[in-house]
Amino acid sequence: MKRFRLGVIINPLAGLGGSVGLKGSDGVAEQAIAKGATPRAQQRMQQALDVILPFAHQIDIITASGDMGGKLCRQMGFTTQDVYISAVSSGANSTSALDTQQAVKCLFGHHLDLLLFAGGDGTARDIYAVVDDSFPVLGVPAGVKIHSGVYGITPHASGVVVSMLLQGELVSLMSADVMDIDEVAFRLGIVKAKQFGEMTVPAAPRYIQAVKMGGKEVDELVLADIAADVIESMEDELYIMGSGSTVAAVMEDLDLDNTLLGIDVIQHKSVIAKDVTAQQLLALTADKTKFSSVKLVITLIGGQGHILGRGNQQLSPELIRQIEKDNILILATKTKLKALEGRPLIVDSGDPELDKALTGYYKIVTGYHDYVMYQVANPDLVEN
Known part of the structure; x- marks a missing residue:
């Protein structure tokens, strides 16, 4: 052969x-x-x-x-x-x-x-x-x-x-x-x-990624509703704010300076660290006496569906393990979710065991008190 x-x-x-x-x-x-x-x-x-x-x-x-x-x-x-x-x-x-x-x-x-x-x-x-x-x-x-x-x-x-x-x-x-x-x-x-x-x-569309959709989200009212929902629930936790325009809408409504393509950290609705690295994030989250818990606010890449592993490598596997699954807040417009045509959201942290642990259905914030359940997948389950 x-x-x-x-x-x-x-x-x-x-x-x-x-x-x-x-x-x-x-x-x-x-x-x-x-x-x-x-x-x-x-x-x-x-x-x-x-x-x-x-x-x-x-x-x-x-x-x-x-x-x-x-x-x-x-x-x-x-x-x-x-x-x-x-x-x-x-x-x-x-x-x-x-x-x-x-x-x-x-x-x-x-x-x-x-x-x-x-x-x-x-x-x-x-x-x-x-x-x-x-x-x-x-x-x-x-x-x-x-x-x-x-x-x-x-x-x-x-x-x-x-x-x-x-x-x-x-x-x-x-x-x-x-x-x-x-x-x-x-x-x-x-x-x-x-x-x-x-x-x-x-040609294996199930496994080959789509070209990333560009452009600013046009439905400003939907983004404002998503931001209002997140802000209403904010307490004394440490919030790690991921990259992207959907998360940026939350920062804008808080009247906070935002790193659109980086990671910022806020507490008490104020920025405590801007455009942080992976090591800086681990250092900031190490002292558990300064906050009740850590929440991660992220969104998906339009057209692809990735929530981890594309443009946010500052969110290291070590950090994600410290954050309980229930403390990961995923924000997305229904337009972006529908564009996936049923394909799952993707986690690609670089650690296959962590990706497997993160699989399942998540409550996605799609508006003010408006949520949908959507599947998050990982490399080992893509082929099933």
Whole structure:
């Protein structure tokens, strides 16, 4: 039987800026590391490859050396061939976009069946610059911002799609948008998304994420009603206010300065910390004598349904474990929920066990004293 030739590329810098509030990793890797960020792309790719590990006997992995893929794949027991020596392996401080592009060019000459890559929108752009729409690819989400439609909804879901191919299931191909935003503007709270082209991905809509819906919520009255409901219930707790325009409406009604694309903390209806990092959040929530409990206020990404793991990596698994499930407040307009067409909300914290614990039905605040019950899923249950 012909062995499946799987190309694997990891952007080792992907997602570095998320936990430290930098809203991205492009051009700020050293700054992120100085702030205490730790790489997560290896872990994300491992979660995807774990799904196909039972099929290792029928897979040949073609990859780049070291942290760009070879080291992880070899450690996991896959038959691995390194066809590109990364800059880090050659003595450089870090890899670059040029490394990604050069690696893909090298992999292309080895008759791949699929290219699996871990990164964010910048990585997708780098790969598109070489691949265009001529070859099937699939992304493992590891970046801070994931607007492109070439990624699985979670790392586990990306692995499931590859396993479908390995088991001979009929998986068609479809075109998906490669999107990216201006990170400099993004750090100033301005979202400027642009389509750069399309790549070909396995057509498994249940597992492949939709392109993020952009634009400001037009129904201001609904947002005001949601805000009124949240504010009415506020007591002496510590409130961690997530990113996004729906949560921003609560801050606006409180007349508080808001970090649209970051995380703020309020107590007694006053801001006590702005645009915080993951470590700052853990420090703020450590002293239980200063508050009765901690509540997390979050919303979903329109079109995708993610509530954790997209643009809010400051909300670390360690923090979420401290917050009881009942203290997670999810805000959403019914328009956004209907746009999901029945697909569940997604948690992708980076910790599969935590994601599994967070599954279930949640009361979603959709207006003033108006709620709906909606399912939250996790990578291990997506395929059920």
